[in-house]
Amino acid sequence: MDGVLADVYAQFLEMHLKETGERIPEKSLLGVPEHIAFPLIEKHVRSKGFFRTVKVMPSAIPVLEELNRAYEVYIVSAAMEYPNSLLEKYEWLQEHFPFISWKQIILCGSKYPIHTDIMIDDHFKNLNVFQGNRSFLYTQPHNELADTGKHQRVRNWQDLADLLLA
Amino acid sequence: MDGVLADVYAQFLEMHLKETGERIPEKSLLGVPEHIAFPLIEKHVRSKGFFRTVKVMPSAIPVLEELNRAYEVYIVSAAMEYPNSLLEKYEWLQEHFPFISWKQIILCGSKYPIHTDIMIDDHFKNLNVFQGNRSFLYTQPHNELADTGKHQRVRNWQDLADLLLA
Numbered sequence: 001m002d003g004v005l006a007d008v009y010a011q012f013l014e015m016h017l018k019e020t021g022e023r024i025p026e027k028s029l030l031g032v033p034e035h036i037a038f039p040l041i042e043k044h045v046r047s048k049g050f051f052r053t054v055k056v057m058p059s060a061i062p063v064l065e066e067l068n069r070a071y072e073v074y075i076v077s078a079a080m081e082y083p084n085s086l087l088e089k090y091e092w093l094q095e096h097f098p099f100i101s102w103k104q105i106i107l108c109g110s111k112y113p114i115h116t117d118i119m120i121d122d123h124f125k126n127l128n129v130f131q132g133n134r135s136f137l138y139t140q141p142h143n144e145l146a147d148t149g150k151h152q153r154v155r156n157w158q159d160l161a162d163l164l165l166a
Numbered sequence: 167m168d169g170v171l172a173d174v175y176a177q178f179l180e181m182h183l184k185e186t187g188e189r190i191p192e193k194s195l196l197g198v199p200e201h202i203a204f205p206l207i208e209k210h211v212r213s214k215g216f217f218r219t220v221k222v223m224p225s226a227i228p229v230l231e232e233l234n235r236a237y238e239v240y241i242v243s244a245a246m247e248y249p250n251s252l253l254e255k256y257e258w259l260q261e262h263f264p265f266i267s268w269k270q271i272i273l274c275g276s277k278y279p280i281h282t283d284i285m286i287d288d289h290f291k292n293l294n295v296f297q298g299n300r301s302f303l304y305t306q307p308h309n310e311l312a313d314t315g316k317h318q319r320v321r322n323w324q325d326l327a328d329l330l331l332a
Contacts, residue, residue, distance in 0.1 A: 074279055080256070080268040080269070080271050080273075081268050083252075083253055083256040083257070083268070084253065086249075086252035086253055086256065086273065087249055087250065087252055087253060090249040090252065091249070101275065102246040102247050102249070102275045103246070103275035103276045104275055104276070105246045105274070105275050106246075106273075106274040106275070106279070106280075107246075107252065107272075107273045107274070108271070108272040108273070108274075109267065109268045109269035109270055109271050109272070110269045110270070113240055113272070113280050113281060113282055114272075114279050114280055114281075115279060115280075115281040116279055
């Protein structure tokens with residue numbers, strides 16, 4: 001979800017601005033881990049409403065709706081470290097992706113025991129232990145400078161549509 | 167969780183008694199699906215506190231603590247149909263099984279994409295699509311009369327200790 005369906009960077013930037021009056025320059029985020037780029041991140045992700053009000057990534061809704069017709073889709077989110085996010089994440093999916101049923105949602109700690117054929121993720125820690133066929137690195141500032149290794153980089157949902165719905 | 171770690175039958179019986187004054191005879195539960203045995207089940211599982219206050223299955227705590235030393239344990243619960251249960255289930259695990267970290271918890275809709283070597287469950291719908299090596303049917307009244315098929319029946323947590331910790 002975060003960094004793929006949910007535009008958490010927009011939320012981090014906005015909350016940082018609101019709390020400190022300081023606008024973090026976007027180019028300072030490139031290649032920097034999120035917990036270093038956003039010094040208030042732990043407070044912000046634990047604050048009520050963070051996940052419930054995050055913006056949807058551009059084009060995620062129409063592309064995922066198409067993918068959901070063509071594939072067996074699961075939304076897998078490593079949410080368990082932030083237990084107050086669990087209901088917020090469920091409600092956020094219900095609001096923006098009503099075509100995703102509760103049967104397709106998995107909120108976990110580690111993604112390791114969840115086996116699928118394809119994974120789309122922005123974090124190497126999840127992609128590198130994935131055992132399926134195709135792994136896509138969804139571009140986010142923290143991974144933008146990294147060598148993708150065996151994973152295929154996608155810059156946005158349109159890239160995913162081109163690759164998976166062609 | 168439900169029917170394996172959590173004694174949901176005790177909770178169903180108590181809530182039915184409290185609401186109707188009627189005590190459901192335990193022998194009437196044998197071989198009967200839960201939603202038929204407990205006509206108020208949908209209301210009760212959706213009521214605040216149902217999962218937070220359910221009793222722990224006898225011996226589940228010490229045996230799971232030992233299993234957690236010997237195996238890579240995941241607690242997988244099909245909770246997503248009842249989104250208000252998500253936080254309650256997390257808090258319940260924290261209270262009774264503090265040795266289980268958030269990294270080991272998976273709250274899902276379908277258990278199908280979660281792959282492990284061993285599964286312990288009380289429902290055939292989960293066990294029958296399981297792709298690992300050993301599947302244990304945890305005895306609950308609804309499955310007590312059923313032929314276990316390829317699964318191995320365990321009556322309680324002591325049985326699991328004998329089979330998995332010997």
